[in-house]
Amino acid sequence: MLKNKEHFEQLEKNGKESVDKVPTKEDKMPTKEDKVPTNEYKVSSTNDEKKKNFGFATVAIHAGNEPEKWDMNQIVPPISLSTTYKQHFAGKPKGYDYTRDGNPTRDVLQQSIAALENARHCRVFSSGLSATAAMANWLHSGDHIIVSADGYSGTQNYFRQVSVQHHGMELSFVDLTELANLEKEFKPNTTMVWFETPSNPLLKVIDIEAVCRAVRSRSKECIIVVDNTFMTPYFQRPLELGADVVMHSLTKYINGHTDVLMGAMVTNNDQLDQHLKSQQITAGAVPSPFDVYLVIRGIKTLHLRMRQHMENALAVARWLEKDPRVEKVLYPELESHPEHKIHKKQSSGMSGMVSFYMRADADGARKFLANLKLFTLAESLGGFESLAELPAVMTHASVPEQTRNLIGISDNLIRLSVGCEDKTDLINDLDMALNLATDEINRGG
Numbered sequence: 005m006l007k008n009k010e011h012f013e014q015l016e017k018n019g020k021e022s023v024d025k026v027p028t029k030e031d032k033m034p035t036k037e038d039k040v041p042t043n044e045y046k047v048s049s050t051n052d053e054k055k056k057n058f059g060f061a062t063v064a065i066h067a068g069n070e071p072e073k074w075d076m077n078q079i080v081p082p083i084s085l086s087t088t089y090k091q092h093f094a095g096k097p098k099g100y101d102y103t104r105d106g107n108p109t110r111d112v113l114q115q116s117i118a119a120l121e122n123a124r125h126c127r128v129f130s131s132g133l134s135a136t137a138a139m140a141n142w143l144h145s146g147d148h149i150i151v152s153a154d155g156y157s158g159t160q161n162y163f164r165q166v167s168v169q170h171h172g173m174e175l176s177f178v179d180l181t182e183l184a185n186l187e188k189e190f191k192p193n194t195t196m197v198w199f200e201t202p203s204n205p206l207l208k209v210i211d212i213e214a215v216c217r218a219v220r221s222r223s224k225e226c227i228i229v230v231d232n233t234f235m236t237p238y239f240q241r242p243l244e245l246g247a248d249v250v251m252h253s254l255t256k257y258i259n260g261h262t263d264v265l266m267g268a269m270v271t272n273n274d275q276l277d278q279h280l281k282s283q284q285i286t287a288g289a290v291p292s293p294f295d296v297y298l299v300i301r302g303i304k305t306l307h308l309r310m311r312q313h314m315e316n317a318l319a320v321a322r323w324l325e326k327d328p329r330v331e332k333v334l335y336p337e338l339e340s341h342p343e344h345k346i347h348k349k350q351s352s353g354m355s356g357m358v359s360f361y362m363r364a365d366a367d368g369a370r371k372f373l374a375n376l377k378l379f380t381l382a383e384s385l386g387g388f389e390s391l392a393e394l395p396a397v398m399t400h401a402s403v404p405e406q407t408r409n410l411i412g413i414s415d416n417l418i419r420l421s422v423g424c425e426d427k428t429d430l431i432n433d434l435d436m437a438l439n440l441a442t443d444e445i446n447r448g449g
Contacts, residue, residue, distance in 0.1 A: 060237075061307040061308075063119055064306050064307055068114075068115035068119065068300075069081060081108075081297070082109070083293050083294055084103070084108045084109045085293050085294070089101055103290075104284070107290075107293055109293045109297060109300075110291070110293065113299055113300050114126040116300065116303055117237075120236075120237040120238075121232075121237045121241055121243055121270045122237075123250070124271070124272045124274070124277070125271050125277035126268055126269070127277065127280040127281055127283075127284055128267065129266065129289045130267075130289045131253075131265050131289070132252070132266070133158050135251060135253075135267030135268055135269050136159055136251065136267070138280055138284070139229060139251065140163070142279055146193060147173050147174070147195040148173070148174040148191045149173055149174070149175050149196045150190065150197045151177055151199065152177070152179070152199035152200060152201075153179045153180075154208055154411050155200050155203055156204045156233075156253075157401075157402050159198070159231070160177070161402055163175050174193070179411075181211075183214055186215065190222050194222070194223065196228075196229065197227070198231070199230060200232075200234065201230065201231075201234075201240075202234050202354070202357070204234065204357075204399075205357075206359060206412055207358075209344075209346045211343075211350070212245040212350055213245045213246055216245065216247060220246075227248050228246065228247045228248045228249070229249040229251055230242035230250055230251070231251045231253075233251070233253045233257070233386075234257075234357050234385075235351060235354070236252075236257045236258055236306060237250075238310045238352075239352050240351040243270070243272060248272075248273055248276065249269055249270065250271070251268070251269055252267060252269075253266075253386075254267055256385050257310065260302045261298070261387060261388065262386075264291075264295045264298045264299055264302075265291075266295055266296075266299060311353075313356030314337070315427065317354065318354075319427040320358055320431060320434065321337070321358050321360075323434070324360050327435075328363075329363055329438050330363065330438075331360075333358070334360060335359075336351075356386075356420075356421055356422035357422075358422055359417060361418075362416045363416075364416050366396070367445075369417075371445065372418070372437050373392055374441075376392055377433055377437075378429055379391060379430070379433055386421060388423050390422055390430055392418060392420050392421075393418075395413050395417055395419050396417065
């Protein structure tokens with residue numbers, strides 16, 4: 005839902021207000037009635053106060069963009085590079101005073117992402133992990149965190165190395181595809197449940213509504229955070245399914261051009277939003293206005309890119325599934341995926357992330373990757389170009405080997421970020437690399 009003009013003005017006002025009181029988790033949490041339960045996108049221009057319903061593409065292009073609020077009525081929001089702003093009266097700034105506290109270009113991006121997630125609030129940070137740190141700072145020493153067992157290694161490392169070692173918190177990694185595991189690990193001091201779905205790199209699908217119901221049955225105060233990086237709000241909106249906070253690595257699909265490092269936290273919860281705003285101001289991990297501009301620009305084509313990512317990835321996944329050199333393909337849009345029905349229930353599609361097990365050992369997997377031409381051997385994901393990697397020795401190398409083997413990140417697991425190239429060319433590239441790798445293995449090379 006894209007809010008009407010009055011709501012945008014309130015968002016802008018909130019973005020300019022100083023934080024008089026930094027909220028804590030002891031503050032009263034909003035009730036379910038405080039959420040925004042609607043599937044409609046709504047927008048009104050400054051020339052038309054009547055609410056109108058629009059599709060995702062229209063929201064992505066127009067949300068947060070109001071030329072009338074700029075001095076020269078610019079159609080494209082200007083990049084406000086100034087670090088400080090003139091005050092006409094001492095102690096009474098006209099909207100902004102210092103760019104760490106608030107920036108007009110940043111406000112446009114925050115309004116846009118909030119609108120796409122059907123949310124009231126969004127705060128952006130200089131990286132996905134700085135957004136994670138800001139959210140984790142809601143917790144106190146002695147609090148217990150449940151994190152999905154299969155997930156982004158950077159998030160797992162942050163909770164291990166910072167939350168546990170430096171902040172004295174308790175941590176459990178849990179397979180949340182089975183609710184019994186959540187029930188078993190939930191403690192009286194569990195104050196946050198954090199998971200991503202589909203997961204990274206095994207693409208397990210967690211039932212968001214079911215997890216939220218299970219958590220709420222045990223605690224009304226526990227914060228539920230869903231990392232929506234792999235899906236974007238184009239395919240999935242966890243707040244509508246009961247989550248308190250949605251996390252994004254904007255570096256990935258939302259920016260989509262492999263040239264920005266940034267993260268975001270999105271919520272309908274006023275107390276959590278004020279906490280996140282205070283983290284922007286006090287910790288200072290805010291993005292540069294130029295990077296913000298690049299993400300604003302990337303959002304304009306998000307719907308187009310996500311459609312192409314899915315079309316290409318589904319074609320690649322179906323081709324891999326039929327190839328005898330491939331042991332197993334992991335892609336939630338495939339009917340063979342174990343959580344396919346859950347995926348179809350809570351999502352409208354899937355991004356370009358495909359994982360598969362080769363019928364080979366680690367050496368064979370490396371040979372395959374070395375022979376790719378269109379797929380670039382690189383970490384990260386979500387850009388218009390196709391990438392391939394070996395999680396066991398790349399993105400998830402920091403995960404203990406015993407844990408990797410236990411959850412299925414073996415030496416023959418390949419993760420693809422399928423881009424927007426011609427799908428026939430991508431399939432031909434995979435076929436050629438598999439052929440060359442097989443030939444080298446057979447020759448004993």
